[in-house]
Amino acid sequence: MNSTLFVLASLDGLSYAALVFLVSVGLSLIFGVLRIVNVAHGSLYAFGAYLAASLSLLVTPISPWLTYPALLVASLVIGIVAGGLIERLLLSRVYGREEVLQLLITFAVFMIMDNLQRMIWGVQPIYAAEPLKLLPNVSIFGVSYTSYQVIVLPIVAVLALFGLRYFLRRTLMGAVILAVTEDREAATAIGINAQRVYLITFIIGATLAALGGALASPTTSLVPGMGTEMIVLSFAVAATAGLGQIEGTAITALAIGMARAFVIYLQPEFEVLVPYLIMVAVLLVRPEGLFGATKLRKI
């Protein structure tokens, strides 16, 4: 592989990793605080994408630039409404119960949302590329890239990473979340409302999933089953990093994105396997994940 192809593959890997990170980090955050593996995370991603596309198509005739706020609005609506409802109505009843019960409930939510998605948006692929079309392409070594994929997506992912770090480590609410994560009983004893912390954390995680979907919507066709694809990959990334590891998730998403891109250039038949080969290799050596530590704080 020459230096030109190296740069091209790196750019492809970067844009892919940005989307994967946004979804994976929400999953990881929810597990880190709530100790629940949220299978419905993929549905939140899909709903974010579908709602963003619907809003984009709605506002485009008014002004195409309104599609950008539409992506954000869609993420927030799904994160707050769907995420809030799932946490309040279902998950809040099973905290501390058997893990298999929690898993089954989120799986049931996933199935319900998958069918709801089909009922609301149908089965024909939907595409709303206006945000992507608004920005010019950039040429790198004679190969054209969309600015949206190689500039906007990575910037949003970096902002999400640093924003989340800042929120958790520099704000009172972040400190409260960390306190509940560290020791729920002690935190409750000093007057922290753990239920509220769980709700807020789940909404943040759900919003990140929906944001991933919303940002993906201009680049891909929205189809039934898209949530399944993403949840499987997100689990691979989160598990490889170590569940609950935010920076680790970013590094792992980048590594898997890069590995996938390079494999497509060098040995494309291994493209599908790469994320899972990396996951298996890591978990065999470090069952807690690359950045996981069983005794340390989870976020």
Next chain:
Amino acid sequence: MKKTGKALKLLAGVSLLLGVLGGSATAQDKPKELKIGITTFLSGPAAVFGEPGKAAAEMIAADINKKGGIGGVPVALSFVDEGAGGEALVSNYRRLVQDEKVDATFASISSGSCNQLVPLAEDLKMLNFMWDCGAASILEAKKYRYSFRSQANATPEMLAVLVYLLKTKPNFKTIAVVNQDYAWGRESWEIFSTALKQMKPDVQVVAELFPKFGAPDYSTEVSRLMALRPDVVFTTSWGGDLDTLVRQAGQRGLLQQSTFVLAIGESSVQRLGKDLPEGLIIGARGDHWFLHPEKKNDAAFKAFNEAFKAKTGSMPIYPVYHMAQAFAALQGAYDKAIKANGGKWPTREQVVDAAPNLEFVGFGRPVKLRAEDNQGLEAQLVGVTKKADGFNHMVLDNMMIFDAAAITTPAGQKSVEWLKTLKPDFVKMDVPVFQHGK
């Protein structure tokens, strides 16, 4: 004489009674309804084909019933979701046959589903029309009695596209493939590339890319193809995958750089709208196009298309026409069997006996069920995208309609072996060309 007379009267009475009983027995044999079980994708990505297929089935069944049914018997439909997966599909198929007592089935869209259900239909002695699945191997590996394919298979579908490419772009030197990583993507490329090697051995395959089925992103594949600059990019992808590939390629100029061949792109043309540029080669898995040059003025064809659009919001795509062919085959087989049975309602075995060599018409050229292997002989339409006034999407131009017999594997031969016997002059076959609107 008196005794003889009495005996004759008794005999006549018994005969009359038997006649009445016999007559009423025949009338009872004619069922109240003809039950058809249909497997189709109602969930998952392939619902882009399954839902239009279901909508078509409901429309066609309503139309048949409005006209008095098949042989005077109204049809009733039951649907099973192929998206539920292998075991559920098999269980549901058994339920259709053994509990719901369907009279015939249309199974399936996926070749994987057909591979599971065709042997099962044989075990259950169930008349089955493989209404949309494309794997040639199913009927090439074994002779079945109860299953018939009411459309072509992947071999003529790919061969037609290849011959079109070679006729219209004879000087290309390099080609790349981007197919979905599952049975259809792999098999269709094997057919296409095997035939290509025979007909144009100097072509170099510069990339064979098989992204994951349902992949949301083709950026890396697009980058690689832009760097490789192949003359032709071939794909048999469909649904959301094809839409994503084409749009991402279009946004970055790849569609203008290479000649794209969308081997089953007919099903995406309307949905992709103006995102498709001119000059893309489009296949249709049969002679299917809502502006079919030989059918576009046919009143029934136009009425069906308009009714389908009114029901679903879009003009029909190939699975819709394949569904129409399955109904036409079923109706044809029943009509033929009823006629052979002296006008009486036939047994299932008699209907099965009537199906080989049956010729029927859906909404394209006539299709024939080849007796040797139950394979449907269906014409193939291939064209190139072109802008046209009055449409918010591309239309097909320079359409060629390939005669089924010329491009279908001969009975008794395996497709891949037959393809290896083809010569470069195969491409010289005479094929009529039709311009859009003429």
